[in-house]
Amino acid sequence: MKILVCISKTPDTTAKIAFTDNNTKFAGDGVQWIINPYDEWYALVRAIELKEKDPATVIHLVTVGLADTEPIIRKALALGGDEAIRVNGENADPFYIASQLAEVARQGGYDLVFTGKETIDYNGSAIGGMLAELLDMPYISLAAKFDLNGSVATIVREIEGGEETDEVNLPVVVSCQKGMAEQRIPNMKGIMGARSKPLKVLEPVAIAPLTSIASFELPPAKAGVKLVSADNPAELIRLLHEEAKVF
Amino acid sequence: MSVLIYIDHSEAQIKKSSLEAICYGAALARQLGTGAEAILLGTVNEDLAALGKYGVTRIYQVAGEALQHLDSGLFTKVLAEAVPATGAKVVVFSNNMNGKALAPRLAARLKAGFVSGAVALPDTASGFSVKKSVFSGKAFAHISLKTDIKIISLNPNSFPLTTGEGKAEIAPLNIAVGAPKVKVVSATQSTGQVPLTEAELVVSGGRGLKGPENWGMVEELAKLLGAATACSRPVADAHWRPHNEHVGQTGIAIAPNLYIAIGISGAIQHLAGVNRSKTIVVINKDPEAPFFKAADYGIVGDAFEVVPKMIEAVKKLKGIV
Ligand SMILES: Cc1cc2nc3c(=O)[nH]c(=O)nc-3n(C[C@H](O)[C@H](O)[C@H](O)COP(=O)(O)OP(=O)(O)OC[C@H]3O[C@@H](n4cnc5c(N)ncnc54)[C@H](O)[C@@H]3O)c2cc1C
Ligand SMILES: Nc1ncnc2c1ncn2[C@@H]1O[C@H](COP(=O)(O)O)[C@@H](O)[C@H]1O
Numbered sequence: 154m155k156i157l158v159c160i161s162k163t164p165d166t167t168a169k170i171a172f173t174d175n176n177t178k179f180a181g182d183g184v185q186w187i188i189n190p191y192d193e194w195y196a197l198v199r200a201i202e203l204k205e206k207d208p209a210t211v212i213h214l215v216t217v218g219l220a221d222t223e224p225i226i227r228k229a230l231a232l233g234g235d236e237a238i239r240v241n242g243e244n245a246d247p248f249y250i251a252s253q254l255a256e257v258a259r260q261g262g263y264d265l266v267f268t269g270k271e272t273i274d275y276n277g278s279a280i281g282g283m284l285a286e287l288l289d290m291p292y293i294s295l296a297a298k299f300d301l302n303g304s305v306a307t308i309v310r311e312i313e314g315g316e317e318t319d320e321v322n323l324p325v326v327v328s329c330q331k332g333m334a335e336q337r338i339p340n341m342k343g344i345m346g347a348r349s350k351p352l353k354v355l356e357p358v359a360i361a362p363l364t365s366i367a368s369f370e371l372p373p374a375k376a377g378v379k380l381v382s383a384d385n386p387a388e389l390i391r392l393l394h395e396e397a398k399v400f
Numbered sequence: 401m402s403v404l405i406y407i408d409h410s411e412a413q414i415k416k417s418s419l420e421a422i423c424y425g426a427a428l429a430r431q432l433g434t435g436a437e438a439i440l441l442g443t444v445n446e447d448l449a450a451l452g453k454y455g456v457t458r459i460y461q462v463a464g465e466a467l468q469h470l471d472s473g474l475f476t477k478v479l480a481e482a483v484p485a486t487g488a489k490v491v492v493f494s495n496n497m498n499g500k501a502l503a504p505r506l507a508a509r510l511k512a513g514f515v516s517g518a519v520a521l522p523d524t525a526s527g528f529s530v531k532k533s534v535f536s537g538k539a540f541a542h543i544s545l546k547t548d549i550k551i552i553s554l555n556p557n558s559f560p561l562t563t564g565e566g567k568a569e570i571a572p573l574n575i576a577v578g579a580p581k582v583k584v585v586s587a588t589q590s591t592g593q594v595p596l597t598e599a600e601l602v603v604s605g606g607r608g609l610k611g612p613e614n615w616g617m618v619e620e621l622a623k624l625l626g627a628a629t630a631c632s633r634p635v636a637d638a639h640w641r642p643h644n645e646h647v648g649q650t651g652i653a654i655a656p657n658l659y660i661a662i663g664i665s666g667a668i669q670h671l672a673g674v675n676r677s678k679t680i681v682v683i684n685k686d687p688e689a690p691f692f693k694a695a696d697y698g699i700v701g702d703a704f705e706v707v708p709k710m711i712e713a714v715k716k717l718k719g720i721v
Contacts, residue, residue: 166649190649276532279514282502282508283504286506291581292472293582297643314596317587317588363547368542370539372675376696382699386709390713
């Protein structure tokens with residue numbers, strides 16, 4: 154059993170969102186970078202749990218990013234996983250990243266590819282689906298549970314207002330979200346061990362991106378809250394009805 | 401050169417978010433001076449021709465038992481044949497649960513530029529760029545697409561439903577459907593409730609409500625308004641409320657017309673899931689709660705006193721005594 158977990162780097166959830174270079178670049182200086190929460194808490198931890206059940210399992214982590222992503226992938230290795238691969242490419246566009254990941258996945262011959270549900274910066278929710286298509290594998294998105302019985306995976310995925318249970322033969326690409334696993338904190342042994350785990354650097358394959366970010370924009374500031382007295386909630390209901398017209 | 405809109409369905413019902421996608425696609429087609437058509441894989445228990453009132457003139461339909469449940473690989477193969485067959489240059493999906501699985505797959509197969517989470521019509525004055533929500537609703541990006549075929553997935557509740565006159569022509573499309581690789585074992589849908597992702601009104605509770613036994617008033621207010629219920633993450637983590645109600649950065653992201661937050665502090669990770677709501681109402685006893693900065697209306701007060709009075713006022717408004 155070989156699992157590939159796709160790891161991306163995002164600004165911390167509380168980072169200030171601002172842009173530079175005429176609003177064409179995210180102002181990343183001084184920002185704390187973290188492993189994308191979906192990749193860390195759900196995709197990686199579920200992979201580690203599968204390995205704990207079946208120690209013959211091999212987990213590889215992969216990230217597409219320049220040298221500044223190495224602390225992130227090392228941090229992921231401290232949680233678990235046997236080795237990491239960094240594809241030395243820029244975050245050009247989702248198709249570019251998915252193509253790089255597909256190349257790594259083809260070389261490695263994995264039974265299972267985990268991604269997060271989405272990156273919390275660009276919120277694409279695109280890479281898992283693209284990767285599955287490039288690999289010609291089934292894709293289960295927004296998975297909240299994953300179980301394995303031999304070569305058959307049973308996966309619960311979120312649908313509007315409910316959930317669906319699917320069965321699929323490996324290999325499969327799965328995008329992971331809440332429910333898959335519980336967040337873990339890396340321990341000292343993991344952190345020390347991560348230093349000696351192999352981290353391979355590969356050069357990207359030549360792929361032309363299909364999209365580009367022309368500019369960013371911040372939402373207009375809110376006009377400010379209109380406060381109603383706690384003695385008069387009926388006035389709030391009137392305002393919602395007559396002024397905001399929401400019901 | 402036309403715009404093709406994908407119609408998503410489950411349990412033989414068309415999703416409301418697909419109707420929004422149709423209205424968006426139709427508006428885009430008018431902007432481009434071309435026609436808007438739709439495509440349905442599988443069958444639904446609804447009058448398809450009536451969808452003409454949302455602005456599509458033709459609905460292509462590919463039938464097949466295997467198309468009643470999503471298998472993104474199988475559906476992608478069918479759509480990849482349908483797109484050139486219909487001459488579509490822009491394909492529009494809803495960025496709903498199925499759209500998230502299908503749209504990027506089709507984009508990879510067709511090598512089409514793809515924007516997910518669009519919140520407005522493309523700017524086509526020079527080139528083709530689409531505004532999308534990024535950083536969990538804290539900013540927008542304008543993405544330029546340079547490919548011949550373009551794929552857009554529209555965020556739910558981002559484009560108004562408008563209706564006019566007209567019937568759509570139903571055009572069966574003959575495309576061989578392969579065997580599915582994904583077997584759907586079961587599906588559960590909470591019945592009688594408004595699904596959170598499709599709800600126009602949402603009433604949400606946080607840790608300020610102290611315990612699950614106090615949710616009665618939240619549910620009553622929601623029921624009176626025809627709203628869905630939601631909660632903050634610690635509330636779901638403590639199992640006071642089901643996990644599928646958890647909104648925020650790590651939960652569901654919603655964009656209803658009205659979001660009422662009761663006893664929720666308004667942490668940045670919570671706001672990330674709800675800040676696209678059109679009107680935000682905050683009930684919190686702490687005037688310093690950060691949520692008030694993101695709110696349109698608010699009451700500084702004890703939820704246990706304020707909410708029952710809100711319920712009374714809604715009853716009066718609706719003529720329920
Ligand atoms: C990476 C990360 C991801 C996260 N993702 C999410 C997420 O997706 N969703 C989410 O919600 N959180 C998320 N969180 C947690 C988030 O930071 C907050 O801890 C959480 O939102 C707080 O929930 P709360 O507002 O219900 O509780 P609290 O912060 O405890 O706030 C309770 C509020 O209720 C008010 N209150 C108390 N009593 C009353 C009363 N009687 N009447 C009226 N008001 C009252 C208080 O003044 C207070 O403002 C995440 C955190 C991290 C680090
Ligand atoms: N640069 C990257 N390197 C490796 N994996 C990535 C990268 N970007 C995104 N992913 C994976 O794809 C998932 C979905 O990303 P996105 O489509 O950008 O929302 C993430 O949760 C990651 O698992």
